[in-house]
Amino acid sequence: MRLLLVHPQADIICITSRQKDGEPISNTHPHLRGFTELKFKNIDPGEVAKQCDVVFTAVPHGTAMDIVPRLLDHKVKVIDLSADYRLPVDVFEQVYNLAHKAPKNAVYGLPELHPEVADSTLVANPGCYPTGAILSAAPLASQGMIELSVFDSKSGISGAGAQPTVVSHYPNMSQNVQAYKLTTHRHGAELRSELGRLDSSIKISFTPHVVPSVRGILTTAHLFIKEDIDIDQITRIYQTFYKDKPFIRLLSGIPSLGAVRGSNFCDIGFEMDASNRRLVVVSAIDNLVKGASGQAIQNMNLIFGLNETTGLMTPAVFP
Amino acid sequence: MRLLLVHPQADIICITSRQKDGEPISNTHPHLRGFTELKFKNIDPGEVAKQCDVVFTAVPHGTAMDIVPRLLDHKVKVIDLSADYRLPVDVFEQVYNLAHKAPKNAVYGLPELHPEVADSTLVANPGCYPTGAILSAAPLASQGMIELSVFDSKSGISGAGAQPTVVSHYPNMSQNVQAYKLTTHRHGAELRSELGRLDSSIKISFTPHVVPSVRGILTTAHLFIKEDIDIDQITRIYQTFYKDKPFIRLLSGIPSLGAVRGSNFCDIGFEMDASNRRLVVVSAIDNLVKGASGQAIQNMNLIFGLNETTGLMTPAVFP
Amino acid sequence: MRLLLVHPQADIICITSRQKDGEPISNTHPHLRGFTELKFKNIDPGEVAKQCDVVFTAVPHGTAMDIVPRLLDHKVKVIDLSADYRLPVDVFEQVYNLAHKAPKNAVYGLPELHPEVADSTLVANPGCYPTGAILSAAPLASQGMIELSVFDSKSGISGAGAQPTVVSHYPNMSQNVQAYKLTTHRHGAELRSELGRLDSSIKISFTPHVVPSVRGILTTAHLFIKEDIDIDQITRIYQTFYKDKPFIRLLSGIPSLGAVRGSNFCDIGFEMDASNRRLVVVSAIDNLVKGASGQAIQNMNLIFGLNETTGLMTPAVFP
């Protein structure tokens, strides 16, 4: 909403909530006060679809599959932020331990790898961790150069949602680093699906952490390379792969979260550990923007033939 | 720069620095990478003035008085972010313990109180603390209702500048609250000057603190009122005073820093302690935006006949 | 528990909980792993009393009055950390809007002001805010020198308890300062009760805030003095009042939270604003130690004739 309310080509028609039906948006989101008089509404997806050109569905996995088909029936475009349409059905069912009620053709909405998003009706907006992790390794993966990879990600706690929990309780999170789902995080499946598409032989490991920050994911990708390669060659591979990708910024130094906070950029930098033939790639995104809503709007722009960057080309708020 | 680079009516022509002469802006400000190819330049104020319609001077107090007159000689508008032109000369000299070399007529650039900023040539952009404190009390002060006032302000550490110091050292600032200059902070003089203009009899006390936050100032104004008054009357006084002021948001609840972070808003809320005849007013600003650069651009807009909100009407980045 | 487990003269006999009955303490408190094999037990207060010399009751206000009398019946000493016994009954009933079921004689457990705690059977351990606020002003209040006072307190969020809430949710608390109960916080009544005992004519205002810190309360006391007085006289008054009080440290500078974190100290410093006849006193405590459990143990030491500092004379963990 923060981004759409100032997007020059978009109007928010309605915002749904069952719990908050009738409440002004700005009660929940005080920073939006003065930008909208809208209230949350508890209305039927069909009703929503009638009024809009595109609907963003941001519901728990397992719920989107109930709503998305009904929206598509109304010929509206759908950008789904849940996990329901990100994976092949069999993989989804295994990873989420859930039967898929309504499989549909969807494009994985990482536009830097999937330009065909422009022609899609249903976009499966990527998970936050996969966005930063896939972008860090895709150029090398596309060259078949990676033997084994370890993605060690550090996320701000906003990724855990707006609901207070024991982990997000300030006294627990402050001054802490919390590793979790060391070997079993479901986002690993997206990594394997997308990088595996580029090179099916890569060995992929993924471990997430939360750090005492609100926004941002820093992914440290430890990529063990098959053959000796110098850093200039690697630089050229990344530059070529991300040519004309306005939200990818290749740095000569090491990215940090401040430089992307509140923005749709993915900053990428790397360094070679020749003795171990290990390339360390670091990517930084704002998990709530490039890792979620900003990327969804980037997808919207592409679907409607707008400039990819419309409404999104604003610098990070730093410091 | 963050705000000007996306301002629809402004172009940044040059950015000066002696120390960083020749360095790309984005080395120092990595979040601006991709938004400008400009480099810092060490050039003479006269040279700057020739190329621009308006110059923002952001130099230490005592230095602005060397530069501002030379800029004004070139008929350029000047918005000065130092303290040099904020106070009557005699007050300035006493508070800053410094002879003023070049007094000039300037307008105190708090547009909500000084609409004449639109016709000015030299704007003295207010200090960060005074902005939030004056705005919290001005409506009542203008009615002559305040007997005694205590402004207790809590600021993010960015107000102390970009230079690392013992206070801004992360291990010292983290988990800390640091009161400082308990009775002697120079911004007190701005408070006394501006509120004193509205009501010369108010007793004014001011104490600043830094808290473990980067941006934002929350001011708790304890205003002891001369006569009994009910909260509805107070509400009407504030509503009338701030009618048609787009960056003042009067809340029925209590403001917090998140709702203004990165934005030019000043949120204000209050509550009456009838037994002590104490009105507690809380104001929240982003010290780097409404408390500094955003307000400077608001002043620029007014000087050049643009809509006051041009380039500034964006919501806070929250959470 | 952290303090008692290494207290040389105390043994923890049992720890009660209904919800966690049977669970090891270290599940909830991982930092205590290796220090105790105790499990939470859901047992009757009478059973507890039979096994112990002293019981610390840390239950919500309104609940303590059910438990404390039953403990006292067993001739056990009780140190109650709730609000139930801190105020005169009529004041309690009005402030907490609750009929008191079981009034008892209790000593207000601020040992620096109440040495008679040593002879008491029931100690009402003070609230966290009142501890720091009363200690900041008591010496002057005892001299009848204060005309009007404003206590503006900044607390770490741990004071809000272990239960996750919207306010304690990391994305909401981080980078924020939240003023709350601007004029109505119940701890104000303790301030008025205790300082009023020293000087019934003081006008007392109190406003609390939470800041992005886990532990600590910094109180800025703005004390308007009746007559001119120089800072040396004030210093002597404080030194005399707090002579031989091992946990009060009078500083020549300004206290900060880091220096008391994890410890039972109350650091106090001050500065005079002669033009307003305002003394600004700053006190710093750890709200969980001197503001709660540490003070409770200090009271226990006194009751049992131990040295007041036993088990408590450890420096803060800083940085």
Next chain:
Amino acid sequence: MRLLLVHPQADIICITSRQKDGEPISNTHPHLRGFTELKFKNIDPGEVAKQCDVVFTAVPHGTAMDIVPRLLDHKVKVIDLSADYRLPVDVFEQVYNLAHKAPKNAVYGLPELHPEVADSTLVANPGCYPTGAILSAAPLASQGMIELSVFDSKSGISGAGAQPTVVSHYPNMSQNVQAYKLTTHRHGAELRSELGRLDSSIKISFTPHVVPSVRGILTTAHLFIKEDIDIDQITRIYQTFYKDKPFIRLLSGIPSLGAVRGSNFCDIGFEMDASNRRLVVVSAIDNLVKGASGQAIQNMNLIFGLNETTGLMTPAVFP
């Protein structure tokens, strides 16, 4: 000093500083106020040695080699917290790019792996990162089971020292994660030296990060195992290896920094990613205690025949 001042068997005789000669300790370390009247002294190492049984040298690498030999000449025990005596001389000279002026026999002061520290004259106290990283992997390394390892460490910023820098500047560190020396951090050499001693064939990679926390290092060790092994076997290996090591706590869950903050513990937990034959081990230490001063005191205890835990068996300060 915080730990030694309350150590029952140690007295601090003198504390040296050239810069702060004559200043009370508590000016620099306000939390120690009331615990010592000592002042910093600028005195010769020989003078120090005459008065003490043991000297802790905490000077930059390259400087210790000037001081340590002079201390040893006086038959005093030395615990050196610099890097000068941690590595074989040839490795040291290469890694630190520095000729070693005064090689000496020293024991690497990680007591869990080097019980011979008890008989040593010179202890090379380990680096903060190596302490947590080595302890996470040593049991498996000692069994020759590790093929390839990636140590991805997240440190609080206190590890960077007390001197304010651009990185430790609060606005830069807050809400950030900063990867640095991605492939070249010198502590990697300690890892390779110590784990290589246990199994010379392990491939070792190490990348450090700073996170917005003051204290603590969480190390995520991604250990690729040579052969299939179940988690119970691994658990037994760790339990056996760390039997009777009072500061190692093996958890069934995942360690976090809060549970070790301010304490000398190293908490360790792990989980198996069978599909990649990757064991993820997480270790948590306080970098200033087990990663530095606490471990130094642990070594002191062993050298002087005290119980290893004397003065160190206190729980973390949490939350």
